[in-house]
Amino acid sequence: MEKNKTQEQIINYNDQEDTIDLVELFFEILNRWKIILVSMLLCATLTGVYYTFFIHPSYRADAQIYITNTDSVISFSDLQLSSALTEDYASIIKSRTVLKRVINEMKLDMDFEELGGLITVENPEDTHIIHIYVTCNDMELSKNIANALLNISVEQIYQIVGSSEPTIIDYAEADAVVELMPSLFKYLAIGAMAGALLVCAIVVVKTLMNTTLKTEEDIEKYLHMPVLSAVPYYDEETE
Numbered sequence: 001m002e003k004n005k006t007q008e009q010i011i012n013y014n015d016q017e018d019t020i021d022l023v024e025l026f027f028e029i030l031n032r033w034k035i036i037l038v039s040m041l042l043c044a045t046l047t048g049v050y051y052t053f054f055i056h057p058s059y060r061a062d063a064q065i066y067i068t069n070t071d072s073v074i075s076f077s078d079l080q081l082s083s084a085l086t087e088d089y090a091s092i093i094k095s096r097t098v099l100k101r102v103i104n105e106m107k108l109d110m111d112f113e114e115l116g117g118l119i120t121v122e123n124p125e126d127t128h129i130i131h132i133y134v135t136c137n138d139m140e141l142s143k144n145i146a147n148a149l150l151n152i153s154v155e156q157i158y159q160i161v162g163s164s165e166p167t168i169i170d171y172a173e174a175d176a177v178v179e180l181m182p183s184l185f186k187y188l189a190i191g192a193m194a195g196a197l198l199v200c201a202i203v204v205v206k207t208l209m210n211t212t213l214k215t216e217e218d219i220e221k222y223l224h225m226p227v228l229s230a231v232p233y234y235d236e237e238t239e
Helices: 002-017 022-030 033-054 083-093 096-106 112-117 139-161 184-209 216-222
Strands: 058-066 119-122 129-136 167-170 178-180
Touching: 022 033, 022 184, 033 184, 058 139, 083 119, 083 129, 083 139, 096 112, 096 139, 112 119, 129 139
Parallel strands: none
Antiparallel strands: 058 129, 058 167, 058 178, 119 129
């Protein structure tokens, strides 16, 4: 009878282990704050080194055109340049025909998909202005691609839309090219966060996988059995 009772208590203990004690888990993580701090500093240092030696700036050139339509029945000044219409022009500017013409004209060593990935077309709200941005890791190349794309796009838009030719506002110029560099603080923060999450994940896994009873309190809590005796720990070095 006593044996069956003990077995039942052990089964109940195993069932309790399936329930995660979040408070206990929190304190397990909190008790290892020093390891977490060291891991954060280490990972932040590694990301800082990576940023210093492997992250290079990119350059963004900006060219602008103004969309006009004086020949068609419906004027753009009456219609307002809607977001849907902006997508039409963006599609023309980033079309395969335009991109391949730019590649052939500049003899670029890339395909039209790679070139398309360097290009962003935007339309400021309530304006008829189209911004053509080209971003790559070479300042001169970004400027030249933006200007070639601008000239070819203007011609292509005129051929497709059949209205008056868009007006060029600004060509891309070297002194207007913007240097883009990721934030060092952002990399350090990501590294520190990754270090903390890594240690926390290891602590959580080890805690959930460890089903041993470590203290007298664990025995009374999970098995509901009194501790009759305990073997003291003897350390010869303290003698």
